[in-house]
Amino acid sequence: MTPAHDAVATAGADAHPRIVAALIRITGDWTLAEDCAQDALSAALLRWPRDGVPANPGGWLMTTARNRAVDVLRRAAVERRTLHELAALVPDHTDGPAQEGIVDDRLRLVFTCCHPALAPEARVALTLRTVCGVPTADIARVLLVTESAMTRRLTRAKTRIAQAGIPYRVPEGAALQERLPGVLAVLYVLFTTGYDTDGEPAFAEEAIRLARLLGSLLPGRAEVVALLALFLLQHSRRAARRDADGALVPLDRQDRTRWDHAAIDEALAALATVEGDGPYALQARIAARHATAADVATTDWAGIAHCYDALAALGPSPVVELNRAVAHGYAHGPDAGLALLTQLRAAGGLDEGVATTVEADLVARQGRAAEAAALFRRAAGLARTASERQALLVRADALHPDR
Amino acid sequence: MRYMMFVCTDPEPDADTTDDAEAWVRTNDAAARRVDGDRLGPVSAATTVRVRGGELLVTDGPFAETKELIVGYDVLECADLDEAIEVARAHPMARIGRLELRPFWSP
Numbered sequence: 001m002t003p004a005h006d007a008v009a010t011a012g013a014d015a016h017p018r019i020v021a022a023l024i025r026i027t028g029d030w031t032l033a034e035d036c037a038q039d040a041l042s043a044a045l046l047r048w049p050r051d052g053v054p055a056n057p058g059g060w061l062m063t064t065a066r067n068r069a070v071d072v073l074r075r076a077a078v079e080r081r082t083l084h085e086l087a088a089l090v091p092d093h094t095d096g097p098a099q100e101g102i103v104d105d106r107l108r109l110v111f112t113c114c115h116p117a118l119a120p121e122a123r124v125a126l127t128l129r130t131v132c133g134v135p136t137a138d139i140a141r142v143l144l145v146t147e148s149a150m151t152r153r154l155t156r157a158k159t160r161i162a163q164a165g166i167p168y169r170v171p172e173g174a175a176l177q178e179r180l181p182g183v184l185a186v187l188y189v190l191f192t193t194g195y196d197t198d199g200e201p202a203f204a205e206e207a208i209r210l211a212r213l214l215g216s217l218l219p220g221r222a223e224v225v226a227l228l229a230l231f232l233l234q235h236s237r238r239a240a241r242r243d244a245d246g247a248l249v250p251l252d253r254q255d256r257t258r259w260d261h262a263a264i265d266e267a268l269a270a271l272a273t274v275e276g277d278g279p280y281a282l283q284a285r286i287a288a289r290h291a292t293a294a295d296v297a298t299t300d301w302a303g304i305a306h307c308y309d310a311l312a313a314l315g316p317s318p319v320v321e322l323n324r325a326v327a328h329g330y331a332h333g334p335d336a337g338l339a340l341l342t343q344l345r346a347a348g349g350l351d352e353g354v355a356t357t358v359e360a361d362l363v364a365r366q367g368r369a370a371e372a373a374a375l376f377r378r379a380a381g382l383a384r385t386a387s388e389r390q391a392l393l394v395r396a397d398a399l400h401p402d403r
Numbered sequence: 404m405r406y407m408m409f410v411c412t413d414p415e416p417d418a419d420t421t422d423d424a425e426a427w428v429r430t431n432d433a434a435a436r437r438v439d440g441d442r443l444g445p446v447s448a449a450t451t452v453r454v455r456g457g458e459l460l461v462t463d464g465p466f467a468e469t470k471e472l473i474v475g476y477d478v479l480e481c482a483d484l485d486e487a488i489e490v491a492r493a494h495p496m497a498r499i500g501r502l503e504l505r506p507f508w509s510p
């Protein structure tokens with residue numbers, strides 16, 4: 001990539017949500033806004049390598065997109081008021097918290113894309129497409145639908161926003177407090193879609209960027225800070241999570257020097273400002289204990305087990321419960337972990353593949369190698385992805401080679 | 404925007420079933436957010452009318468057998484969906500039953 005191409009990518013990532021959000025606010029036309037933002041990027045790719053990168057790249061993109069919108073709307077003979085407002089649209093480049101009374105367009109866009117009256121899968125897709133500017137084909141590939149199905153889903157969501165009367169607004173007061181968790185949940189899904197073993201790492205980075213944006217636009221919200229800290233801590237392990245062949249490396253075998261320590265430091269500093277025990281704060285505190293331990297043996301497992309107890313009390317979920325059994329197994333011995341696992345199995349609802357992996361690990365730590373290997377092989381048969389299956393078979397063979 | 408709010412029953416009501424629909428009507432009439440509304444008679448009094456191939460078919464009962472029945476309606480005039488949701492959440496049937504908000508057709 002040339003410096004000019006780099007400049008387009010960098011300025012585009014920053015300017016895209018700004019441009020789309022401002023054009024939607026004035027024209028109310030989502031598709032027009034996306035097309036014009038895209039046109040501006042294409043124009044930059046043509047012009048910047050030839051003419052040089054402009055002094056204010058984001059402002060250049062905004063002006064170009066705005067002029068394009070004016071052209072399109074003039075041809076469609078829309079009312080003069082819209083054209084006047086567009087003409088008055090000045091590229092604004094102040095970052096940081098929105099000034100008193102002035103709501104950042106990007107925040108409006110995020111809250112509208114994450115509105116609870118949209119289907120959950122539509123919220124994720126719309127946020128990726130409209131706020132992050134991810135091409136429809138890429139979203140379709142990662143969310144495992146065809147491109148035409150994704151195009152239809154996005155079109156339906158945009159139509160629904162107009163028809164159902166979903167406002168283009170950031171809720172205020174108590175309503176903001178009510179709606180923020182839904183927005184954070186979309187970011188969480190985005191991140192895990194990127195972080196999952198066979199996922200798209202770029203989506204994890206988009207989620208981090210969005211969490212940063214929310215944090216700067218809505219300062220002082222503990223759960224936003226906690227979510228960003230959680231993302232940074234998980235993402236800090238990305239380089240160590242796979243070996244040279246692309247196979248998954250479990251936490252206990254990861255080369256901790258390959259973790260992104262700058263990201264860890266940033267997350268720890270952010271987490272230190274968070275009071276209270278919301279779901280993301282608890283998960284971030286767990287991740288922080290892993291991130292600051294020299295190895296598995298010296299990890300603060302009692303602290304982690306305590307956080308999982310608190311998470312399970314907030315709202316029990318099979319994944320939390322299984323991790324709780326793992327943590328108790330390390331904190332209070334494998335017998336304690338197995339006892340908890342037996343209780344959880346009796347209650348039902350567990351993912352049997354993951355439950356068997358947890359059981360195998362605990363049994364291995366009791367010193368029963370052959371039984372543990374058999375359990376790992378059984379778990380491999382239940383694994384959902386090829387890389388998980390491979391990792392489980394490697395563990396089985398290490399304990400007790402299969403003849 | 405104008406919304407039709409269908410007031411429906413629900414097999415799983417909230418624990419809090421206190422009902423003061425009169426207060427809700429007074430508040431929203433005063434704020435000019437409620438244009439019209441009423442309770443409907445029992446489903447046993449419903450009649451379904453169809454014309455097929457030019458022939459009139461009249462049957463008794465509602466058009467579909469469901470556990471969730473429409474028992475009333477209100478026509479709301481609200482700025483947007485968020486306002487309509489706030490109006491609906493304050494209605495006692497949000498807890499006792501369920502409310503469906505449907506915007507009026509706009510071409």
